[in-house]
Amino acid sequence: xxxxxxxxxxxxxVSQFRSKILHVILESRVPSLHHQQQESLSLSRVRKTDKWxxxxxxxxxxxxxxxxxxxxxxxxxxxxxxxLVRHGPCSSSVDxxxxxxxxxxxxxxxxxIERWVVQYDCPRVxxxxxxxxAAVSYKKIYKKCILLLRSLYSQMRLLPAYRxxxxxxxxxxxxxxxxxYKVSSFxxxxxxxxxxxxxxxxxTPVEAPPGCLCVSVTYRTTLSDFNLEPLVxxxxxxxxxxxxxxxxxxxxxxPSSERGAHAISFPSRGLRSPSSIPFxxxxxxxxxxxxxxxxxxxxxxAGSPPAYRTSCKPYDISSPPxxxxxxxxxxxxxxTLQQATAYDEYKxxxxxxxxxxxxxxxxxxxxNPLLTRHCSETAPVxxxxxxxxxxxxxxxxxxxxxxxxxLPPLSPRSSKHDASSQxxxxxxxxxxxxxxxxxxxxxxxxxxxxxxxxxxxxxxDDSGRFSGLLxxxxxxxxxxxxxxxxxxxxDDMDDCEFSCPFDVDDVDVSDSSRTVKTQRxxxxxxxxxxxxx
Amino acid sequence: xxxEVCQLxxxxxxxxxxxxxxxxxxxxxxxxxALGLLRPKDVDLxxxxxxxxxxGDVELEKKIDEKIDHFxxxxxxxxxxxxxxxxxxxxxxxxxxxxxANKTERLYWEQWYVNLNVIQHPKRHSSKSHHTKVVVxxxxxxNEERSSHRVMVEASLREVLFQxxxxxxxxxxxxxxxxxxxIYFPYEITIPSSxxxxxxxxxxxxxxxxxxxxxxx
Numbered sequence: 001x002x003x004x005x006x007x008x009x010x011x012x013x014v015s016q017f018r019s020k021i022l023h024v025i026l027e028s029r030v031p032s033l034h035h036q037q038q039e040s041l042s043l044s045r046v047r048k049t050d051k052w053x054x055x056x057x058x059x060x061x062x063x064x065x066x067x068x069x070x071x072x073x074x075x076x077x078x079x080x081x082x083x084l085v086r087h088g089p090c091s092s093s094v095d096x097x098x099x100x101x102x103x104x105x106x107x108x109x110x111x112x113i114e115r116w117v118v119q120y121d122c123p124r125v126x127x128x129x130x131x132x133x134a135a136v137s138y139k140k141i142y143k144k145c146i147l148l149l150r151s152l153y154s155q156m157r158l159l160p161a162y163r164x165x166x167x168x169x170x171x172x173x174x175x176x177x178x179x180x181y182k183v184s185s186f187x188x189x190x191x192x193x194x195x196x197x198x199x200x201x202x203x204t205p206v207e208a209p210p211g212c213l214c215v216s217v218t219y220r221t222t223l224s225d226f227n228l229e230p231l232v233x234x235x236x237x238x239x240x241x242x243x244x245x246x247x248x249x250x251x252x253x254x255p256s257s258e259r260g261a262h263a264i265s266f267p268s269r270g271l272r273s274p275s276s277i278p279f280x281x282x283x284x285x286x287x288x289x290x291x292x293x294x295x296x297x298x299x300x301x302a303g304s305p306p307a308y309r310t311s312c313k314p315y316d317i318s319s320p321p322x323x324x325x326x327x328x329x330x331x332x333x334x335x336t337l338q339q340a341t342a343y344d345e346y347k348x349x350x351x352x353x354x355x356x357x358x359x360x361x362x363x364x365x366x367x368n369p370l371l372t373r374h375c376s377e378t379a380p381v382x383x384x385x386x387x388x389x390x391x392x393x394x395x396x397x398x399x400x401x402x403x404x405x406x407l408p409p410l411s412p413r414s415s416k417h418d419a420s421s422q423x424x425x426x427x428x429x430x431x432x433x434x435x436x437x438x439x440x441x442x443x444x445x446x447x448x449x450x451x452x453x454x455x456x457x458x459x460x461d462d463s464g465r466f467s468g469l470l471x472x473x474x475x476x477x478x479x480x481x482x483x484x485x486x487x488x489x490x491d492d493m494d495d496c497e498f499s500c501p502f503d504v505d506d507v508d509v510s511d512s513s514r515t516v517k518t519q520r521x522x523x524x525x526x527x528x529x530x531x532x533x
Numbered sequence: 534x535x536x537e538v539c540q541l542x543x544x545x546x547x548x549x550x551x552x553x554x555x556x557x558x559x560x561x562x563x564x565x566x567a568l569g570l571l572r573p574k575d576v577d578l579x580x581x582x583x584x585x586x587x588x589g590d591v592e593l594e595k596k597i598d599e600k601i602d603h604f605x606x607x608x609x610x611x612x613x614x615x616x617x618x619x620x621x622x623x624x625x626x627x628x629x630x631x632x633x634a635n636k637t638e639r640l641y642w643e644q645w646y647v648n649l650n651v652i653q654h655p656k657r658h659s660s661k662s663h664h665t666k667v668v669v670x671x672x673x674x675x676n677e678e679r680s681s682h683r684v685m686v687e688a689s690l691r692e693v694l695f696q697x698x699x700x701x702x703x704x705x706x707x708x709x710x711x712x713x714x715x716i717y718f719p720y721e722i723t724i725p726s727s728x729x730x731x732x733x734x735x736x737x738x739x740x741x742x743x744x745x746x747x748x749x750x
Contacts, residue, residue: 046570050570051570054568054569054570054571055571055573056570056571056572056573057573139710143568143705143708143710143711144705146568146711147565147568147701147702147705147708148702150564150565150567150568150701151565151698151701151702153573153586154561154564154565154585154586154694154697154698155695155698157575157583157584157585157586158583158584158691158694158695158698162584163582166584203702204702204703204705
């Protein structure tokens, strides 16, 4: 009876082990996931998932659940790449304020700085466990899994990438780099050059008959050769001298108004040609994935369910070996490029909107048609009415609030509330907590987190590369990028009305017309006078 | 049951670095031997760019700090000396009570030796090179030396932490079963006492309890 129950338990342990490892890795490499975890950790209750391996990490982000679902074949390796994205030099720091950083910056480079591989290594020939082996209870396996996870948790904080993660977690500074991740069941091998600067560490495998659980990491030993530096950010400037301001002389003429210039607050400059804006910010749920995947290959995968799904069956340790393991033997190593059955970028549905999945990453399908259409327009920014369907979910829910967009996108509030990141308000608290932790204080309460540097961070994130699944929706950055993307929608919506203090056109017209009328009246008067006299 | 022993790499630290270094090492070891349900707590060192993990248990933190205080007091009385702090994990076994011995005994199954060499910061004096006319600013050279020492200690501490992780990964079979409701295994921290002989006696006592000769590497 015990043996009959053990395979099911073993499968459960292996499955939860993979999930836990993924959670540990991503929560210490993806700031937004880390912030969410900080928030959920603040609650005193322990969730069911926390109890696994006696390691309380907080809520598992929905994205992780989706990843787990798509990689649920326990015999497939799970490869987690942590990718450093470096943005090229930008023209001016002012551009960073009002334009997506990717637009302002040069081409960005991506480097895999860490590769974690979790796999269940099976023997070629399945051997019926002997009496002694059969006696290895799942409890021992579970205990060893706990030990491995403890050491993994510590190691995550000792590797060089952790420093970068901590830097990015700080909201008081913006950097010319991002951290994204990619999870798949195969990976491209490193080149010789890449391997030179990397080191491998293998955790001691956990015996889980008939195979063993193996966790290894290949990581760059130093990141000092990357030019990772903070971006200079301008302090926020409140413009009080605008048309319509109560303190401004209504009769004062503004040089820009005479020429009918446009609102300066919003990034009309952000609307550039697709070639200059690499609005390659993929859909938020897939932005974590490596662009290097050839589109043809990916699209072919998108069209059909991955093969492993069709052959997926519950992991059954008691099944005859040939049936279960026969076609797995050659695929249990990740160093070689596997048959293209296991990686499916598109099957990982977004955490907030399954219906949004059809909005495939634009970098794969070409330039964003909306941007193409409106690249040359410099009309004043309009805020659309709340959209229906997936667009609403794709955009910030605050898009309908014109007051939020009457000013430059300072506040992450305008960008934060995404369905995929229900914890975003608390995310702010967690941001503060992290800062407080850095200062050696214990986190407490809310505080004003909205500061101008976040504008820079937000704009930078329009590259959309900041750690795929949830961070794209959880962090204010992605919210801003959504705002930017919304601009393209806004320009298309001629029926939207918008009153903005910075919207000079309407006020200009009225002012200039009033001026003209006054002048005409005066002329008429003069004429009349001259005629009389 | 085997008693596994791990001799950690020696660290050369200055007096003011002792607390941080010891806290980091001891908590890291206990975290890896705390197999009960816990919420890990990340702690950033102030002197070094290292983050280590604690169990989040207030009682444990208090006890470790107490021991560190005792150790610091000992160091102040014995400056410029190499010292060893021993963190041991044991199982409580009941035995036949006798006239000489207690009803329970401690069976040590793992011992960690933290080796510290507490150094004094050498006094600085203005050094005028006889070969050049340039006079070296003593403050500048002191800062440089301090900074290089800091870098060295940080690198060594990181190595020690990796050493701990390697050891806990390689040695797993000797751990006793996890008890329900217990977060971490019973432990004991031994610091050098006022007399070295007493410390030695503690070591011999432990050897007798563990039932195996201490494997000093």
